[in-house]
Amino acid sequence: MRLRTIAFKGFFEEQAGETGEELQIVVPESQTETDLLSWAILAHPETIQDDSARTDYVFHYDLDRHLGDGLFALKVSCRDASGVLYDVEIAAALVATVGAIEQSRSGNFTPLWFISKRLHYKPLDDEMEEHYHRPAFGHLRFGGVGNLPHRRLFGTRV
Numbered sequence: 001m002r003l004r005t006i007a008f009k010g011f012f013e014e015q016a017g018e019t020g021e022e023l024q025i026v027v028p029e030s031q032t033e034t035d036l037l038s039w040a041i042l043a044h045p046e047t048i049q050d051d052s053a054r055t056d057y058v059f060h061y062d063l064d065r066h067l068g069d070g071l072f073a074l075k076v077s078c079r080d081a082s083g084v085l086y087d088v089e090i091a092a093a094l095v096a097t098v099g100a101i102e103q104s105r106s107g108n109f110t111p112l113w114f115i116s117k118r119l120h121y122k123p124l125d126d127e128m129e130e131h132y133h134r135p136a137f138g139h140l141r142f143g144g145v146g147n148l149p150h151r152r153l154f155g156t157r158v
Contacts, residue, residue, distance in 0.1 A: 001037075002027050003096060004069060010116065010135030013147045018134075024096035026109065027070035034066050041072055041092050041111040046142050048150065056081035059150040061140075063092060067120055070094070074113055074140070075124070078154045087124035088153060090115050092140055111140040113149045 004027050009020040028034040042063040049058045057080055064073040074092040079085050091114040115121060116135040139147045 001029060001033050008114070008116070008119075008135070008137060010114075010137050011152070012136070013138035014151060021137075023112070025070040026094040026096070028066070037070070037094050038063055038066070038072060040094050040109070041140065042074070048142070048148065051150070054150070054154070057154070059148070059154075061142075061148075064089065067091065071114075071119060073120060073122070076150055076153055078150060086154065089120065089122040089124060090149060090153070091120035112137055113140045115149055115152055 003024040005022055005024050007020065008023055009018060011017070012019050026037060028037050042061065045060065045062040047058060047060050051057065051059070057078060060075075060077040060079075062075045062077075064075050066072055070093050071091045072093065073089045075087060075089050077085060077087045093112055093114070094109050095112045096109055114135070114137045115133075116137075118135070133152065136149070136152050138149065141147055
């Protein structure tokens with residue numbers, strides 16, 4: 001495995017202002033490393049249905065395929081209160097923690113999500129193209145929902 005550095009500017013999780021970061025993405029160099037990174041980013045699909053800001057909605061997260069250069073396709077689905085399903089793919093990666101992302105720790109790795117047309121944003125239905133706003137990123141952790149991308153992706157609709 002190796003690291004590659006990218007400059008990313010966008011909104012971090014639910015913060016109001018934009019921030020810029022130099023991020024070091026872990027890049028696999030074999031199929032075994034690709035499989036290991038995929039597991040480290042999202043070991044199994046996750047479903048969120050207890051978001052107090054989005055009651056009566058179900059969000060599903062599933063890591064799909066390696067896009068290249070350490071970026072993976074993360075499929076995010078939303079089923080709204082009426083049962084309508086919306087799908088979009090965004091990017092996810094394992095990143096060496098730096099800067100504002102992890103001010104209290106160094107030398108660690110963390111999975112991040114990215115909403116970015118430059119990295120990967122693929123609407124899986126026509127309506128999702130209209131709901132792209134601005135680049136954003138954050139932790140892909142399921143202990144609390146405030147850091148997850150569904151709030152930015154589906155916030156204007158739900």
